[in-house]
């Protein structure tokens with residue numbers, strides 16, 4: 154068996170019978186299905202949620218092959234956990250990745266199949282958000298500007314959040330979270346237009362991996378967000394921030 158520390162939060166175990174993600178602080182082991190995606194940026198959001206604590210009824214949109222955030226929230230004592238993904242194969246992998254029988258798994262294009270009468274205390278998501286000129290893998294493709302799924306989460310959350318609820322999302326800073334990097338409004342401005350406040354509650358530097366999808370699309374990202382400047386790490390790889398944002402209602406929903 155080989156062990157690889159993914160972050161301070163999680164360790165990847167590679168064995169002859171398959172790969173597992175182990176999160177000791179939550180006593181959680183998740184099986185990675187054959188050829189499945191190994192969570193990386195999602196681990197930052199999972200670590201943030203485990204520090205923040207989770208209560209009540211929660212929804213994970215775009216749960217991924219391990220159902221990482223859903224299983225973490227179940228361990229963190231959420232009263233009810235629902236998790237969805239647009240990809241049926243992903244939902245099958247996630248359903249069997251851990252041993253929690255109480256999570257409700259759903260195939261859904263963002264909120265499309267979430268029962269209309271449900272209201273959540275917390276909606277979490279690490280949505281696909283890479284700007285790409287042509288359609289790419291569901292895991293990464295965020296539309297030409299990278300924000301397509303994020304914008305659907307912001308507009309749809311109106312309907313599915315309780316008055317005291319929050320939407321907690323992971324966003325790449327180059328998309329223009331609380332600043333504009335192109336002529337388009339920042340995500341914060343858009344959230345405010347939808348009746349929310351948006352706060353960056355945590356952030357982490359991330360180096361762009363040589364050969365990865367972000368590196369491949371760097372020229373496009375720079376063209377779409379021309380005011381954004383990538384920093385560089387010690388090996389001269391571009392660096393950007395992963396930001397965890399929390400949206401809450403500015404006023405009670407009934408006031409709109």
Ligand SMILES: C[S@@+](CC[C@H](N)C(=O)[O-])C[C@H]1O[C@@H](n2cnc3c(N)ncnc32)[C@H](O)[C@@H]1O
Nearest residue numbers: 192195215216217238239262263279281291292
């Ligand atoms: C970046 S991965 C995040 C996976 C996992 N939540 C994590 O944090 O590691 C994005 C996930 O969103 C799913 N997805 C993409 N478009 C979606 C949509 N329109 N509705 C629901 N899920 C979607 C993808 O299949 C993928 O599993």
